[in-house]
Amino acid sequence: MSTHKTVANNEEIEAFLKNNFAPNILNFEMINGGEGSQAYGFSVSGQGYIIRVNKHYSLGFKKDEFAFTHYSALGVPIPKIYQIGKINDQLHYCISQKVEGKIVSSLKSADFMAITHELFKVLDAIHSADVSHTRGYGKWDAEGKAESKSWREQIMSVDAYAKSTPSNPGLFETSFLEKSFWDKVQARLSELLPYCPEERYLVHGDYGFNNVFSDGSSITGVIDWEGSLYGDFLFDVAWLSFWSQNLNYQELYLKHTDKKGVKIEHFKERVLCYKLYIGLGTLSFYAYSQQKDKYEKVKETLGKLI
Numbered sequence: 001m002s003t004h005k006t007v008a009n010n011e012e013i014e015a016f017l018k019n020n021f022a023p024n025i026l027n028f029e030m031i032n033g034g035e036g037s038q039a040y041g042f043s044v045s046g047q048g049y050i051i052r053v054n055k056h057y058s059l060g061f062k063k064d065e066f067a068f069t070h071y072s073a074l075g076v077p078i079p080k081i082y083q084i085g086k087i088n089d090q091l092h093y094c095i096s097q098k099v100e101g102k103i104v105s106s107l108k109s110a111d112f113m114a115i116t117h118e119l120f121k122v123l124d125a126i127h128s129a130d131v132s133h134t135r136g137y138g139k140w141d142a143e144g145k146a147e148s149k150s151w152r153e154q155i156m157s158v159d160a161y162a163k164s165t166p167s168n169p170g171l172f173e174t175s176f177l178e179k180s181f182w183d184k185v186q187a188r189l190s191e192l193l194p195y196c197p198e199e200r201y202l203v204h205g206d207y208g209f210n211n212v213f214s215d216g217s218s219i220t221g222v223i224d225w226e227g228s229l230y231g232d233f234l235f236d237v238a239w240l241s242f243w244s245q246n247l248n249y250q251e252l253y254l255k256h257t258d259k260k261g262v263k264i265e266h267f268k269e270r271v272l273c274y275k276l277y278i279g280l281g282t283l284s285f286y287a288y289s290q291q292k293d294k295y296e297k298v299k300e301t302l303g304k305l306i
Contacts, residue, residue, distance in 0.1 A: 048100075078223075100220050155193060237249060272305065
């Protein structure tokens with residue numbers, strides 16, 4: 001079991017909602033999923049809501065609010081944020097609009113293929129965002145600011161949590177993260193880095209699967225902007241490809257761009273570079289959160305990629 005996942009008292013959360021949001025809440029239920037926050041659904045006067053609770057911080061919630069404010073007008077269906085705050089000294093919370101439809105990972109293959117065009121259409125809308133009012137590369141903060149000076153610098157910073165500093169031992173020393181394997185993957189990543197451009201786009205960073213909803217004909221919601229970055233738009237394609245078990249997202253995306261008459265330079269090299277970056281970051285997270293089984297599966301995936 002992950003040591004990172006928030007565990008909350010269901011009765012305490014329901015009581016908090018009745019005392020601080022609405023006394024007449026109905027259909028309160030816990031929602032499974034997620035590596036960090038614990039989510040609950042509920043309704044008030046026929047309107048559906050979600051409350052997410054996180055023991056670590058509220059940055060992800062504030063990024064959701066920033067995304068709704070700045071990017072929902074692009075045709076990206078981002079749920080409205082109603083409240084962000086603290087339940088107590090340990091727990092942060094966010095109340096948002098409930099998204100209609102089902103998460104795309106729960107759709108049957110035929111149903112999913114029917115909305116693939118819509119999936120990429122919304123992704124194109126995300127990548128079309130004007131980010132000139134923001135700065136930097138990599139993960140941005142609650143004000144839309146990121147700290148890396150270049151995209152390549154961001155990609156090479158993947159070992160930030162793994163390596164040691166004079167004041168803090170890294171995951172190589174404190175967990176089952178294996179430095180020899182890490183170095184092998186990072187060496188291949190470095191070989192691919194020159195293919196990666198410095199053009200700056202809005203990137204969701206965790207697109208698809210449990211964070212995109214559909215009613216069967218359109219995309220009804222894009223949630224969880226905590227991992228959002230500024231950088232190469234192909235990062236989102238690499239994310240879809242890395243985590244897919246059955247579908248070839250790279251091929252599907254190329255067919256989508258071909259129909260638009262768009263040619264992408266060094267597509268395979270860029271996507272592979274980002275898949276290695278995603279894999280290394282995931283290895284460090286699973287080592288930190290003591291999820292050995294998941295760690296081994298990601299290690300196997302990376303071994304096939306290199």
